[in-house]
């Protein structure tokens with residue numbers, strides 16, 4: 001029977017999506033379920049891995065039903081995921097020993113400082129391409145082994161497994177305790193702080209420093225090959241699972257950023273800009289991460305520089321959920337449009353400290369420039385502008401590292417529906433901003449990786465051919481005004497630094 005679709009599973013920070021894609025890269029059907037955001041204390045963010053797995057299954061069921069499709073129509077499954085979020089589970093019971101610790105969680109601050117010692121944040125940078133920070137999986141695994149009763153002993157006996165959510169979903173899909181495969185791909189492994197960025201193998205010395213037994217670590221594979229098949233009792237019996245990419249790398253692939261010097265920026269819970277740097281890892285001098293972009297089968301590994309911003313869309317959620325500003329995230333545009341500017345207010349959402357290019361765990365959020373003139377509309381606008389300013393900081397770092405200014409920026413993710421933000425983004429960057437027709441590039445990238453592995457697509461040229469422009473914003477702001485606003489933004493950032501003392505969370 002001829003296969004009609006590739007199924008992508010996008011296990012994101014706020015929801016899990018299942019999407020069936022047709023051969024021309026169009027969406028056929030979607031299933032999507034949100035999961036709980038668990039905040040046990042200030043700075044802590046957790047997810048329930050069992051809820052995530054249940055949601056993934058249900059989302060797949062919905063996508064199949066809505067698409068009037070069965071497993072027999074599906075050529076392959078690709079998995080993409082929120083990266084760094086760490087799950088530790090028991091290989092004999094299949095039960096997580098603790099909730100997943102999410103990438104935004106800052107509880108490992110002390111662990112990170114202790115690991116760095118006199119050498120500080122750059123201790124492992126030459127090996128793994130990353131600064132020591134709470135963001136990455138390794139310190140989160142150490143926290144679980146240090147703090148969950150019996151976990152370290154169980155890990156040392158070889159009973160525990162670690163994975164980002166790609167690995168957790170794949171293990172369950174392929175049978176769980178009944179023979180599930182324990183595998184991750186190079187892009188996810190490059191976010192753990194445990195993988196040597198040049199050799200693409202686990203670094204035993206760093207794992208030892210973090211007290212993580214090697215037996216917990218999944219096998220590292222390419223981003224596009226058959227890892228296993230859907231379990232017989234599941235919804236996808238025998239279907240090859242053939243692609244894994246961290247969600248930001250998947251979006252880069254789905255946006256056809258295959259040439260060195262091409263970049264995309266994804267606007268979701270946070271923002272993540274990736275610049276393809278070719279087949280050699282480039283070390284940043286300006287606060288960016290060196291990461292694996294993708295590896296297709298046995299083709300050469302492609303690397304990227306990444307600027308990760310922790311809080312962008314989640315600031316919109318925060319205004320909605322914590323302050324009750326509006327009912328729906330999209331409504332922010334309605335309020336922001338009521339005013340011509342932010343009325344002098346600048347909102348620096350350093351809720352998880354500041355990520356790229358600052359890497360300052362001691363920062364906390366601040367709303368500055370307030371006068372009695374400022375109202376709800378100005379704050380809504382300042383929140384959107386914060387996303388654009390943070391992106392400018394990252395783009396400046398990328399231009400400085402690469403020496404070649406970016407000509408245009410491809411964008412995707414939930415926030416790019418916001419036209420006001422897109423125009424302001426082009427204005428503040430002084431670069432054209434381009435949105436593709438299919439904005440679900442994350443899921444699409446994972447679908448391509450899987451479809452290429454099984455011959456459903458021939459390769460990168462198919463991805464290029466399917467990419468189509470959906471919208472473009474050109475800069476219109478005067479240079480003086482752009483410079484003035486960006487100068488004030490940078491001043492606002494300085495107000496957030498050095499906030500956290502030992503007795504402040």
Ligand SMILES: Nc1ncnc2c1ncn2[C@@H]1O[C@H](COP(=O)(O)OP(=O)(O)O)[C@@H](O)[C@H]1O
Pocket residue numbers: 012013014015267268269270312313314315316317329330331332333413414415416417418
């Ligand atoms: N029209 C909009 N304007 C501004 N922000 C939006 C809009 N629509 C969605 N968002 C924000 O985008 C995020 C969702 O984007 P999505 O790409 O689905 O996120 P993720 O993959 O991180 O879960 C949410 O944080 C939400 O607040």
Ligand SMILES: O=P(O)(O)OC[C@H](O)CO
Pocket residue numbers: 011012013014081082083084103246247248268269270308
């Ligand atoms: O799930 P998203 O889209 O918020 O992406 C999360 C990133 O992978 C974190 O590094």
